[in-house]
Amino acid sequence: MAEETIFSKIIRREIPADILFQDELVTAFRDISAQAPTHILIIPNHLIPTANDIKASDEKALGRMMSVAAKLAQEEGIAEDGYRLIMNCNEHAGQEVFHIHMHLVGGHSLGPMLSKNR
Numbered sequence: 001m002a003e004e005t006i007f008s009k010i011i012r013r014e015i016p017a018d019i020l021f022q023d024e025l026v027t028a029f030r031d032i033s034a035q036a037p038t039h040i041l042i043i044p045n046h047l048i049p050t051a052n053d054i055k056a057s058d059e060k061a062l063g064r065m066m067s068v069a070a071k072l073a074q075e076e077g078i079a080e081d082g083y084r085l086i087m088n089c090n091e092h093a094g095q096e097v098f099h100i101h102m103h104l105v106g107g108h109s110l111g112p113m114l115s116k117n118r
Contacts, residue, residue, distance in 0.1 A: 005099040007043050020072060025064040028072060028104075037107025038076045038083070042068055049098040051089040069104045078106035084113075 010017045011027050018030040020040060031039040044061040048054055054062065066085075073079040083106030088095040 003098075005047065005097050007041075007097060007099040007101065008047060011043070011045050020075075021068050023064070025061045026068055028068055031103065035103075036105045036110065038073075038078050038105065040072055040076075040104040041101045042072075042104060043099060043101045048100045050095065051087060051100060054100070065102050069102060072104055073106065076106070082106065082110075084110050 006015070007027075009015045010019070010029060011022075013019075017032075019027060020030065021028040021042075022045075024045065026042060026044055028040055028042040031041050033039075042065045044058065044065065046058075046061070048058055069085055070079070073083050083104060086103040086105065087100060089100075
């Protein structure tokens with residue numbers, strides 16, 4: 001069984017966070033280490049450690065994550081100019097909290113997705 005994470009405590013509101021959206025499936029809140037003017041994390045309310053652990057039964061929550069991202073991008077005023085949705089999986093991708101989460105990032109030009117240097 002996967003261990004509880006800091007995100008579990010945010011979902012239950014046991015630790016403070018700037019929560020922008022919450023329903024029975026997902027929670028969205030501002031990233032405390034923002035990398036852009038808008039940097040929001042969108043997470044399923046039940047623990048899924050990595051993208052490798054996603055099951056068919058998780059599809060409703062994952063779909064809700066996408067629709068919430070679009071709603072928040074509109075509310076934040078970044079939908080028209082553009083934004084990036086990022087989900088990391090495991091250590092080499094930079095995943096730090098093992099509760100899947102999507103980063104909604106925007107508010108200025110983000111540049112290329114990956115560096116051409118290897």
